[in-house]
Amino acid sequence: MPQRFKTIIEPFRIHSVEPLKLTTEEERQEKIRAAGYNLFNLRAEDVLIDFLTDSGTGAMSRDQWAAIQHGDESYAGSPSWFRFLAAVQELFPFTHVIPTHQGRAAERILFSTIAGPGKVIPNNTHFDTTRANIEATGAEAVDLVIGEGRTPGLIHPFKGNMDLKALDSLLAARAKDVPVVMVTITNNSGGGQPVSLENLRRVRALCDRYRVPLFLDACRFAENAWFIKTREPGYADKSVPDIVHEIAALADGMTMSAKKDPMANIGGWLAMNDDALAERCRNLLILTEGFPTYGGLAGRDLEAIAQGLKECVEPDYLRYRIRSTEYLADAIDRAGVPIVKPAGGHAVYIDAGAMLPHIPPLAYPAQALSIALYEAGGIRTVEIGSVMFGRHPDGSEAPAAMELVRMAIPRRTYTQSHIDYVIEVVREVATRTPSLPGYKIVSEPPQLRHFTARFAPL
Ligand code: F0G
Numbered sequence: 001m002p003q004r005f006k007t008i009i010e011p012f013r014i015h016s017v018e019p020l021k022l023t024t025e026e027e028r029q030e031k032i033r034a035a036g037y038n039l040f041n042l043r044a045e046d047v048l049i050d051f052l053t054d055s056g057t058g059a060m061s062r063d064q065w066a067a068i069q070h071g072d073e074s075y076a077g078s079p080s081w082f083r084f085l086a087a088v089q090e091l092f093p094f095t096h097v098i099p100t101h102q103g104r105a106a107e108r109i110l111f112s113t114i115a116g117p118g119k120v121i122p123n124n125t126h127f128d129t130t131r132a133n134i135e136a137t138g139a140e141a142v143d144l145v146i147g148e149g150r151t152p153g154l155i156h157p158f159k160g161n162m163d164l165k166a167l168d169s170l171l172a173a174r175a176k177d178v179p180v181v182m183v184t185i186t187n188n189s190g191g192g193q194p195v196s197l198e199n200l201r202r203v204r205a206l207c208d209r210y211r212v213p214l215f216l217d218a219c220r221f222a223e224n225a226w227f228i229k230t231r232e233p234g235y236a237d238k239s240v241p242d243i244v245h246e247i248a249a250l251a252d253g254m255t256m257s258a259k260k261d262p263m264a265n266i267g268g269w270l271a272m273n274d275d276a277l278a279e280r281c282r283n284l285l286i287l288t289e290g291f292p293t294y295g296g297l298a299g300r301d302l303e304a305i306a307q308g309l310k311e312c313v314e315p316d317y318l319r320y321r322i323r324s325t326e327y328l329a330d331a332i333d334r335a336g337v338p339i340v341k342p343a344g345g346h347a348v349y350i351d352a353g354a355m356l357p358h359i360p361p362l363a364y365p366a367q368a369l370s371i372a373l374y375e376a377g378g379i380r381t382v383e384i385g386s387v388m389f390g391r392h393p394d395g396s397e398a399p400a401a402m403e404l405v406r407m408a409i410p411r412r413t414y415t416q417s418h419i420d421y422v423i424e425v426v427r428e429v430a431t432r433t434p435s436l437p438g439y440k441i442v443s444e445p446p447q448l449r450h451f452t453a454r455f456a457p458l
Helices: 025-034 062-068 079-091 103-114 128-136 164-177 197-210 221-231 240-249 275-288 299-311 315-334 365-377 416-430
Strands: 096-100 120-123 140-143 181-184 214-217 253-257 268-272 347-351 382-384 404-408 439-443 454-457
Touching: 025 365, 062 299, 079 096, 079 240, 079 299, 096 103, 096 275, 103 128, 103 253, 103 268, 103 275, 120 164, 128 140, 164 197, 181 197, 197 214, 197 240, 221 240, 221 315, 268 275, 315 347, 315 416, 365 382, 365 404, 365 416, 365 439
Parallel strands: 120 140, 120 181, 181 214, 214 253
Antiparallel strands: 096 268, 253 268, 347 404, 382 404, 439 454
């Protein structure tokens, strides 16, 4: 139905508020210095607009909080488990659903069961925890996103698509070493970009040809489904749940973080059709997560996820969600700031490599920009570049494919005036990029260094 008014409003009003603490630029310069110039080390209360992640940071609805009151904490067979199971299977009808405390627990269980030395696992782009869990088993994680997906300024409707030729050659050479093909929807590390159903169908066909199972990393499945509805020919009149069913029917299983599209603060699951694999995974689950009807979650968490799954596929919500991300992207694009185009579902990614060409990749331009945005406006973003991906398992260091700053937008949390403020800060910082310094790492752990490394300006 055509809309009479062009403003797409938040399809909710505010029911409970959290205060934000205002700080001065001088205070923030001191806080970030004390944090070793790592935004993960800041105290959250010293952040004004927290775009570090959209994971677990969304605002729950009245109905989710009400559902929490129905949480039944029975160790085994809780009614909350059955509500969770029904809500998951309504969208993703896999035979086995294994609840976990968050997405990476599902990844750890899956990959410690099927990966290991000599194995290789392709994905459009592995998220950092997925890659780390694969590499921790001694296996190799390979990113095979289409070429367009590696070119930030290039517009393509499905930049998260898998490079089918590259997948075909990998499978032709090494299918016996590939325990699973993964597809991440939307492709977080590649800019929150969607994967088309057509591409997924072709990935499925390759998996069938080489007899390899296909798993989804489906954290942002609802946003991906909305992009399919609005961009892929033939889907405009299909409901979001129907599109999700079509996606699910192409896969043999999934890993999931309920902290993203399902709008819960914690939770996840691993699902699959293979009975024998499910049994091995459940045994591991019991070892470290919990009994198979709660898997490290409280009954109340299972309730919040079940309700969130119903809300996240509503068209009014998704229209607002995708448009509000695009609103931020459009405004900073108009100001001449280079971004990944088109806007992602959950985040806007600034191309710091293009914006700060005077800083070489291994002086971390995206880290430099993140620090500047915090100092100037109290905005916390995350570096997705050579800090996150530059250190390899053999200890060597090499530039990442892109130097991005991600502004991940928590769901239903910030208003349009918060976003207008962010736009103003980004525009101001953009006027003085040549004066921003690069950084060096002064201490770092062996894995996932971006979380705890400490930096110093050059
Ligand atoms: N897969 C993808 C695509 C993700 O984006 C994440 C988390 C995970 C798996 C792991 O899930 O955090 O519940 O263990 N992404 C967050 C982010 C942390 O900020 O993008 P988790």
